[in-house]
Amino acid sequence: MxxxxxxxxxxxxxxxxxxxxxxxxxxxxxxxxxxxxxxxxxxxxxxxxxxxxxxxxxxxxxxxxxxxxxxxxxxxxxxxxxxxxxxxxxxxRYIEYDLKNEVFDHYQLLSLSFYKKNRxxxxxxxxxxxxxxxxxxxxxxxxxxxxxxxxxxxxxxxxxxxxxxxxxxxxxxxxxxxxxxxxxxxxxxxxxxxxxxxxxxxxxxxxxxxxxxxxxxxxxxxxxxxxxxxxxxxxxxxxxxxxxxxxxxxxxxxxxxxxxxxxxxxxxxxxxxxxxxxxxxxxxxxxxxxxxxxxxxxxxxxxxxxxxxxxxxxxxxxxxxxKERPKICNQVAESIPIKGKIEFKNVSFTYEDTNITALKDISFSISPGETVAILGKTGAGKSTILDLITRLYDVSSGEILIDDIPVKNINLKTLREAIGAVPQDALLFSDTIESNIKFGKYDAMEKEVVTVAKNAAVHENIMGFTKKYDTVLGERGITLSGGQKQRVSIARALLKDPKVYLFDDCLSAVDTETEEEILNNLKKVSNDKTTIIVSHRVSSAKNADKVFVLEDGQLLQEGTHEELNNVEGYYRELYINQLSEK
Missing domain, CATH: 1.20.1560.10 (ABC transporter type 1, transmembrane domain)
Incomplete structure (x- = not known):
């Protein structure tokens, strides 16, 4: 026993x-x-x-x-x-209640790598x-x-x-x-x-x-x-x-x-x-x-x-x-306000489960309030950068600084509360659309929910449903189309009103006109927010303060849209191809 x-x-x-x-x-x-x-x-x-x-x-x-x-x-x-x-x-029954809570709380503490290994x-x-x-x-x-x-x-x-x-x-x-x-x-x-x-x-x-x-x-x-x-x-x-x-x-x-x-x-x-x-x-x-x-x-x-x-x-x-110990631990009890400066110093990262090196000696700096677009082919390491900023993983070598403080020395809860992340594969819960948007801010007023839905260009779609914002979604949001799920997820992040926005190719399922509308709205609401947009489309990068182009985990190009478009390289080639398609 x-x-x-x-x-x-x-x-x-x-x-x-x-x-x-x-x-x-x-x-x-x-x-x-x-x-x-x-x-x-x-x-x-x-x-x-x-x-x-x-x-x-x-x-x-x-x-x-x-x-x-x-x-x-x-x-x-x-x-x-x-x-x-x-x-x-x-x-x-009390013991059952306590033990289930203990197991569930421990599940939430465990790192992302744990969930990759267990079904x-x-x-x-x-x-x-x-x-x-x-x-x-x-x-x-x-x-x-x-x-x-x-x-x-x-x-x-x-x-x-x-x-x-x-x-x-x-x-x-x-x-x-x-x-x-x-x-x-x-x-x-x-x-x-x-x-x-x-x-x-x-x-x-x-x-x-x-x-x-x-x-x-x-x-x-x-x-x-x-x-x-x-x-x-x-x-x-x-x-x-x-x-x-x-x-x-x-x-x-x-x-x-x-x-x-x-x-x-x-x-x-x-x-x-x-x-x-x-x-x-x-x-x-x-x-x-x-x-x-x-x-x-x-x-x-x-x-x-x-x-x-x-x-x-x-x-x-x-x-x-x-007995499993979380690999990502909160090492600091004190909370400090996040302003939004992000700096990568010679960062390399290799996934333990696959042994794939996603980033190789990456260095860059993003000032508070800047909008940065990250482009590159599939597997270039774009999403990995966002995962490292939110500390879903820790770097293999190098250092990440947030407001000139090593990310490991920042309270984990404070860090993630200051970030509004929108993943590429938007996860919605089996609840009403309103509750899914309020996931970013539980005590939000109805007016706030409608405002962010409009900014995410999904309000008209929601009003077309019989029960509007009270429409109950199926598992993982199966009731909605891919583009609608992405836009509801964007509305959720906007409602949170964080200091840093991380958009991981979250406009891939919407048409270019809707994308442009959303990007214009984002520019207005994220004026003083640090924003990182990962995308395959040059249209998402046109209005960015900086554009980073990645290839095989390395920083291939860096500059503004105009600067990169005036030199031969991946960015100019991508721009010409997408312009021709349009």
């Missing part, structure tokens, strides 16, 4: 509620233990009446009193059992299925475990006090049961781990299918995908059946061993009664009740073992991610 030690901090957090739950459990079981002894007393009353030791009125009065005690004790036991469940199971389905499975298995350990396992310990601690001493020999024979099967549980639990642990890992594979496959359903339909791949899913489902079923076959041994073994205990009670108890070692048949009845009271606790041991083993396997998978 070493992996489950991680949950101990939550047990400490809710120790008082757990303590109350444990006390209630003990009280509930004490009331439950009243019944067997009074059943014994009732049988003894009948025997005394039959032997004419007491009169009929006295016997009836005593029986009525014992019955009322038994019924009252049963009702009180049921009431405290209800309180026990309300207390301990509630604690498990979405696996991440989701660990925060849902795996946390759910741990909750079963923190709730039902604790509750039934305490219940079992309490009953064993109370019943076994009582049995030995009342009839030591009979108690010894009755409890003989229990050590055998313990050995069997120990052996089977090892197998359960291994097979539980396999099942949980395979659930991640299945979740990943289905998540990718749902996300790419349009591609699947376009290529008419439904039969093939169904076949692949069928194969995964069959393999998953086989792994689950392997686990179920082991689990299936528990309850039959429990019932068998409890049955053997009952036989011992009847045979040994009957023999002792005949030999006069036991003074009443009521003792045998009492022991049968004790054995049957132990039936569920003994049987539950197998179930508890299975729960703990599954929780151990799940917590191990959760811990694997919780």
């Amino acid at each position: 070493k992996e489950l030690k991680h949950v101990n901090k939550y047990f400490k957090k809710y120790w008082f509620k757990l303590l109350v739950g444990i006390l209630i459990t003990i009280i509930a079981r004490v009331f439950q233990l009243v019944m067997p002894s009074y059943v014994n007393n009732s049988i003894q009353v009948v025997e005394d009446f039959m032997a004419q030791k007491i009169t009929e009125p006295v016997a009836k009065e005593m029986l009525l009193e014992f019955i009322l005690i038994i019924v009252g004790a049963a009702l009180l036991s049921g009431f405290f059992t209800f309180l026990m469940r309300q207390t301990i199971i509630n604690v498990s 979405t389905g696996d991440l989701m499975n660990r925060i849902s299925e795996d946390v759910g298995q741990v909750r079963m350990y923190a709730g039902p396992a604790v509750m039934y475990g305490m219940n079992t310990v309490t009953l064993f601690a109370c019943i076994i001493p009582i049995m030995f006090i009342k009839a030591p020999t009979l108690a010894a024979y009755t409890l003989i099967p229990l050590p055998i049961l313990s050995v069997l549980i120990y052996k089977i639990s090892k197998v359960i642990h291994n097979r539980s781990t396999v099942v949980q890992e395979y659930l991640s594979t299945l979740s990943t496959f289905t998540q990718e299918v749902f996300s790419g359903v349009s591609v699947i339909k376009a290529y008419a791949l439904e039969p093939q995908v169904s076949g692949d899913l069928g194969g995964l489902a069959v393999e998953g079923k086989n792994k689950s059946m392997d686990l179920a076959k082991v689990n299936a041994w528990f309850f039959p073994l429990m019932i068998l061993l409890i049955g053997i205990s009952n036989i011992f009670v009847i045979y040994i108890g009957g023999k002792q009664y005949i030999d006069g070692e036991i003074n009443s048949v009521g003792v045998i009845a009492e022991f049968i009740l004790y054995v049957n009271m132990l039936t569920w606790p003994v049987a539950i041991v197998g179930w508890l073992t299975s729960i703990v083993q599954r929780a151990e396997a799940s917590q191990k998978r959760i811990n694997e991610f919780l």
